[in-house]
Amino acid sequence: MLTRRFVLLGFAALSMPVSTSRDAAAHSRVLDATPSDGAVVARPPDRVLVRFTSAIDRRSMKISLIGPTDSSSLVIEGSGGPPITELAIPVPDQGAGSYLVRWDIVSADGERIRGRLRFLVRR
Numbered sequence: 001m002l003t004r005r006f007v008l009l010g011f012a013a014l015s016m017p018v019s020t021s022r023d024a025a026a027h028s029r030v031l032d033a034t035p036s037d038g039a040v041v042a043r044p045p046d047r048v049l050v051r052f053t054s055a056i057d058r059r060s061m062k063i064s065l066i067g068p069t070d071s072s073s074l075v076i077e078g079s080g081g082p083p084i085t086e087l088a089i090p091v092p093d094q095g096a097g098s099y100l101v102r103w104d105i106v107s108a109d110g111e112r113i114r115g116r117l118r119f120l121v122r123r
Contacts, residue, residue, distance in 0.1 A: 028054040028107035037117035044091045048101045055083035060106035063087045068097020096123045
């Protein structure tokens with residue numbers, strides 16, 4: 001009987017990390033971004049693209065850009081439609097300096113995710 005308890009406890013202990021990692025993997029995270037956070041580029045890219053590991057709710061998304069002039073920013077908000085896995089925002093050329101992109105999204109499983117990235121244009 002004692003051996004049976006150890007076997008059951010061992011099985012339960014082994015199955016716990018599997019369940020936990022599966023649940024954690026369900027939440028959407030940033031897969032990659034172009035340009036990447038901290039990148040130094042010679043000229044502003046045409047757009048910033050942020051890709052996520054799973055679907056996000058298009059109705060609840062917001063992405064914004066603030067350039068080095070600080071007086072000009074661009075904001076794109078969700079408008080409905082099927083879930084997406086990428087956000088993109090055009091980058092108007094505001095010259096050399098620091099650009100900041102922020103996003104506020106809700107993943108398909110309901111988790112709110114906020115993030116940001118900076119890149120530097122050095123001519």
